[in-house]
Each structure stands twice: as structure tokens, then as C-alpha cells.
Amino acid sequence: MKIFENKEDLKRYVLEQKADHKSVGFVPTMGALHQGHLSLVEKARKKNKIVVVSIFVNPTQFDNKEDLEKYPKTIDNDIKLLEGVDCDAVYIPTADEIYDGNVKSEKFDFDGLEYQMEGQFRQGHFDGVGTIVKKLFEIVEPDNAYFGKKDFQQLQIVKKMVEKEQLNVKIKGCRIYREDDGLAMSSRNVRLSKEHRAEAPFIYKVLKKAKKKAKKKSFTEVIAWVEKKFKKNNLLDLEYFVIANEKSLIPATKKEEGRVYRAFIAVYAGDIRLIDNIKM
Numbered sequence: 119m120k121i122f123e124n125k126e127d128l129k130r131y132v133l134e135q136k137a138d139h140k141s142v143g144f145v146p147t148m149g150a151l152h153q154g155h156l157s158l159v160e161k162a163r164k165k166n167k168i169v170v171v172s173i174f175v176n177p178t179q180f181d182n183k184e185d186l187e188k189y190p191k192t193i194d195n196d197i198k199l200l201e202g203v204d205c206d207a208v209y210i211p212t213a214d215e216i217y218d219g220n221v222k223s224e225k226f227d228f229d230g231l232e233y234q235m236e237g238q239f240r241q242g243h244f245d246g247v248g249t250i251v252k253k254l255f256e257i258v259e260p261d262n263a264y265f266g267k268k269d270f271q272q273l274q275i276v277k278k279m280v281e282k283e284q285l286n287v288k289i290k291g292c293r294i295y296r297e298d299d300g301l302a303m304s305s306r307n308v309r310l311s312k313e314h315r316a317e318a319p320f321i322y323k324v325l326k327k328a329k330k331k332a333k334k335k336s337f338t339e340v341i342a343w344v345e346k347k348f349k350k351n352n353l354l355d356l357e358y359f360v361i362a363n364e365k366s367l368i369p370a371t372k373k374e375e376g377r378v379y380r381a382f383i384a385v386y387a388g389d390i391r392l393i394d395n396i397k398m
């Protein structure tokens with residue numbers, strides 16, 4: 119596996135592969151890799167001749183300084199894991215290499231997708247995401263790029279950016295990987311206290327029950343039920359539970375024929391913020 123720290127070297131490598139008519143699959147990550155990340159790499163592996171992974175904890179998408187500073191870093195282990203799934207190249211840039219001394223986001227218009235859910239609670243988050251994904255796409259110029267549905271709103275936003283900026287890359291959404299107890303895998307899970315880790319599977323349990331309830335009850339009733347469940351939980355604090363149209367991400371209070379809905383949740387387990395979602 120090749121390791122690149124410099125964008126010019128990576129660009130040259132990718133160009134050589136493309137000159138050889140090899141398709142390039144790309145998986146952007148912030149490292150502290152787990153099986154969820156590796157599943158994206160494996161999917162890219164199956165569909166492309168060359169797989170490139172980036173590891174970069176992007177400062178502009180963090181609205182919380184402490185969350186950025188405490189973001190787990192396990193680079194040696196990440197490299198071992200990527201070698202194990204037959205990744206061809208990993209790009210590990212510094213913030214200077216990416217931002218050239220100007221750590222700022224570009225402003226994007228994602229047709230309103232950016233104002234819902236995470237956009238309401240994490241100021242500037244999606245401008246940061248758009249900025250880094252666009253920069254990485256310019257460097258890697260992949261044919262296909264793989265994103266997890268774990269961050270469903272991010273996936274929709276990246277698709278929107280590609281459509282609006284007419285970028286020549288196909289975006290592939292990949293299923294959510296979970297621990298055996300149902301907790302969605304996340305790099306932040308290692309920061310949970312023992313007590314919070316034991317309680318965290320409650321989030322997916324509630325999502326699954328909410329999905330079941332939504333077959334017979336209105337969305338408003340389901341939302342009230344979820345809020346009540348979390349009020350009774352002393353360890354987990356609900357930030358939001360929203361049922362939204364999967365495409366527009368606009369919150370829905372009642373079902374309309376022919377529309378697809380998804381429930382989105384953000385929860386604090388102590389200081390650690392966890393998100394998850396489920397198709398309704």
C-alpha cells in the first residue's frame with residue numbers, strides 16, 4: 119500500500135493509474151478506522167481497480183473545539199487495517215497541505231438540506247464538509263466515492279454538491295455497520311465511559327421500535343413516544359429526533375403516499391454526541 123502525504127505525489131500516482139484505464143474508488147475518512155469504514159473500502163475494492171482512502175480530521179467541520187482536539191487518532195492501526203483490506207493508497211495530509219494556512223470553509227448552497235437536523239445543531243458543519251470533500255475530489259479525481267448512510271444527511275449533501283458543481287464522480291451510499299448490540303459503529307464510541315457504552319444500544323432499540331410504531335401510529339405520536347422514552351433515561355440526553363422526507367430532509371408530521379421517510383436521531387452520552395438513523 120502506498121502512503122502519500124503530499125497531494126502532488128498522490129495526483130501523479132492517480133494519473134498514472136488512469137492513463138492505464140484503471141477506475142479509481144475513493145473513501146474519505148477522519149481515521150480511527152473501524153469495520154464501518156472498512157466496509158466502504160471493501161465495497162470500493164469490488165467495483166474499482168484502484169482504491170484510495172484519505173485520513174484527515176478536518177478542522178472546518180467541527181463546531182466544538184474540544185470534540186476536534188479529542189477526536190481519536192490511531193494512525194498506525196489505521197494503516198494496518200487498510201493493508202488488511204487491500205487498499206492501494208492512503209492519503210494522510212496535514213491541515214497546512216489542505217488549507218495552505220487559511221483554515222476556512224467555502225460557503226455552499228445545498229438547496230436547504232444544510233438547514234435541517236445536524237445543520238441546526240452544528241453551526242457551519244456542512245460548509246466544512248463541502249469544503250473538504252470538494253478539495254479531496256479535486257486532488258483524487260475519483261470515478262466513484264463511497265459514503266456511509268450512518269451520516270445520511272452528509273451523504274445527501276455530498277450528492278447535492280456533486281450535482282450543483284457538476285463534478286465528474288459517482289457517489290455511492292453504503293449501509294450502516296453496527297456493533298453486535300446494535301450501536302452504530304463510530305470512531306467516537308471508544309470515548310464513551312463504560313456506563314454510557316453499556317446504555318448506548320438503547321438508541322437503536324428506540325429507532326427500531328419507532329419504525330414499528332410508525333406502521334400504525336402518526337409521526338407526531340411516534341415522536342412524542344421517543345421523546346418520552348429519552349426523558350425517562352438518566353444516561354442519554356436526546357438532542358433531536360426527527361422524521362423527515364429522505365430526499366428533501368424536510369421534517370414530516372404525516373405520511374404521504376409514494377414518499378420515503380427516515381428517522382434521524384442525535385443523542386448525548388455524557389460529552390459524546392452520537393447520531394443514527396433508520397428508514398421508516
Ligand code: AMP
Pocket residue numbers: 146147148149154155157158264265266267268269292293294295296302303304305
Ligand atoms: P468519518 O471517519 O466518521 O468521517 O467517516 C468516514 C466515512 O465512513 C463516512 O462516509 C461515514 O458515513 C462512514 N461511516 C462511519 N461510520 C460508519 C458505519 N457505522 N457504517 C457505515 N459507514 C460508516
